[in-house]
Amino acid sequence: MSVGAGRMGLEEVEVTPAKNTNPLPDPRDRRLPRLPDPCALVVFGVTSDLARKKLIPAVYDLANRGLLPPGFALLGFARRDWTHGDFAQLAREAVEKGARTPFREEVWERLDAGMKFVPGSFNDDEAFDRLVQTLDDLEHTHGIPGNVAFYLSIPPSAFPVVLKQMQRTGMASNEGSRGWRRVVVEKPFGFDQESAASLNELVDEVFTPAGVFRIDHYLGKETVQNLPAMRFANTLFEPIWNSHFVDSVQITMAEDVGIGTRAGFYDETGAARDVLQNHLLQLLALTAMEKPVSFNAEAIRYEKLKVLRAVSLPTDLAAYTVHGQYEQGWLAGRWVNGYLDEDGIPPESKTETYAAVRLGIETRRWAGVPFYLRTGKRLPRRVTEIAVLFKPAPHLPFDATDTTELGHNQLVVRVQPDEGVTLKFGSKVPGSAMEVRDVAMDFLFGEAFTEALPEAYERLILDVLLGDATLFPNNDEVIESWRVVDPIEDFWSGTAPCRYRAGSWGPRAADEMLARDGRRWRRP
Ligand code: BG6
16 A cells, blocks of 8 residues: 555555554654645746746645645746646746656646646736635635635735735635635845835735744755754753853855846845845854744744844944945856846946845853854855854963964854764874864765755745744844844945955955954855
């Protein structure tokens, strides 16, 4: 028999039960993945880059892993004069190009059987009425009793009109229906603290707070979830995770890519709103938070919020924040354009493609420990890491000349690529002298585990369908993050960004910022 028959995609996998064991899966077995209820996922802006590159492939990967319920429908909504066939073709191409797991015709066919396309623009009442009808029909055609998640893969400026349409048609409300209604809002949530608060009011008018999932895909990355696992499942790290032992923390999210085809969005947004306000501050919060009382949404959000509330900005913003913009240069053997020469970027643009800042955390645990955060496009390579740099040993009983190469002990959490953790510490160099030099001890996910790492969007879409908000920041966190970013943006708005060459590690001013504190950026 096939265990898990009925999960989309698993029917073909034969699993022979061991002798004398119950062949039926026990639903209380916590190792068995939970399946969502029969449901529909509606993607607004289904032709967007995000939908094609991430969302549709992630839905397929979930289906292929048997993690979608038998009654599952994927609905696309976009301003295209398309038939179902056109949509299915776009989706198939997206899957063939972007899915993590192998393409299987039978999985695709089952997914295709639940796919529908609703053409229309966001101010087209009729299109939204048709969408309501299509969702209603799913109860009879696919046994989906009104469970719907709406994914807003659309520009933030379009959120209000789409939310209003949902309110008008009543499609966001589950009154009188057996099902649940949820909405997924892509980051950045708002443009500053004020707009985030009004957007939140609007979302709250339409959906119940528990139905709102603000997505930050970094929280869906396995290596990011490993941070609390590493800190709180071990005794080793917590005793030294504080200002007595930690000198400073560096959080880096470097990208070699430029802005691609997103000129319009990026030029309005810039690196601080695109990445610092969300991904980097969430990494900071997970690195610095206290142990939550349990691993659920409420407890984790509570602890992260405490950290974000305690974040302090430098008093001297000129000395401890840096914004930069890339100029043309060589990157990985290729000559690449400067930001101002990219298609769709106005030649006088002052938008930053690099941001670095020094933050403090005003708690007993972290007082006096600087957290240096940086992100940039067109840097030499794609790497995201959290480096915890420890204080040097207070006294060395060796000849100082033999320990010159000794740096700080470092614990580096490699979020991507080469996912894993490195510990750097001093070791004796073989030989008759007591010479000590830094060495590295490495843990690699790819070597320690046979399971491939799921994509962040797989995990997060599944969590939305299951109604698990643990990995989604709440409104208070979003507002608090804007409290940190708004003054920086205000300060930068009067000044031109520093230039840096594509393929370099960012503006010289960022090195000077650390040098001012007697430190250097780690070379990831
Ligand atoms: C997105 C940003 O949130 O994250 C992009 O909008 C950035 O500008 C992307 O390129 C990076 O994501 P990842 O998962 O490739 O590190």
